Amino acid sequence: MKGARPALRYARAILNLAKESGLETEVNADMQFINATISESNDLQTMLKSPVIKAADKKKVLDAIFADKVNAVSLGLFNLLEENKRMVMLEPIAAQYTIIYDYLKSKDVAKVTTAVPLTKELEEKVLSKVVELTGNKTSIENTVDPAIIGGFILRVGDMQYDASISNNLNELRREFDDSQYIPKI
Numbered sequence: 001m002k003g004a005r006p007a008l009r010y011a012r013a014i015l016n017l018a019k020e021s022g023l024e025t026e027v028n029a030d031m032q033f034i035n036a037t038i039s040e041s042n043d044l045q046t047m048l049k050s051p052v053i054k055a056a057d058k059k060k061v062l063d064a065i066f067a068d069k070v071n072a073v074s075l076g077l078f079n080l081l082e083e084n085k086r087m088v089m090l091e092p093i094a095a096q097y098t099i100i101y102d103y104l105k106s107k108d109v110a111k112v113t114t115a116v117p118l119t120k121e122l123e124e125k126v127l128s129k130v131v132e133l134t135g136n137k138t139s140i141e142n143t144v145d146p147a148i149i150g151g152f153i154l155r156v157g158d159m160q161y162d163a164s165i166s167n168n169l170n171e172l173r174r175e176f177d178d179s180q181y182i183p184k185i
Helices: 004-021 024-040 042-049 055-066 072-083 087-104 120-134 165-178
Strands: 107-114 137-144 152-156 159-162
Touching: 004 024, 004 072, 004 087, 024 042, 024 055, 024 072, 024 087, 042 055, 042 087, 055 072, 055 087, 072 087, 087 107, 107 120, 120 137, 120 152
Parallel strands: 107 137
Antiparallel strands: 107 152, 152 159
């Protein structure tokens, strides 16, 4: 992913600054808000990526949108990105900040893919099992994908457990393909 390393460096710098001020939780909320706002607005994404629009003008737009909604550390990021002509990196920086903040606070995000939306009861069971396995605070992000037919796919960090029906069918297909099965006709 292009720009991931610089975005991570900026995110670490902002996190260190926020920790010194004791505002890392507030800045995390700001970064989530900034990331969500940018990802939901095609016009804002286009403006940030445009090489024709000056960095100072981009900063004015960001100040108009976020000035009264985010704290001074987050606004300082706008100034830094304007000086370095890296306004296009605001969205990846906000996303990286949230990731490293969660790591700092020992939080995991369990990504559960199901064929139908999870009920609250089932979500609580999955959440308690993941907390039991990892020992970290966890939140659940449910994705609905009818292509898995049934069951679920659970991803926590770099671990994945695939208990979907489509996976079971694919494994069965591979077994038949690999075997020397010759039907008697």
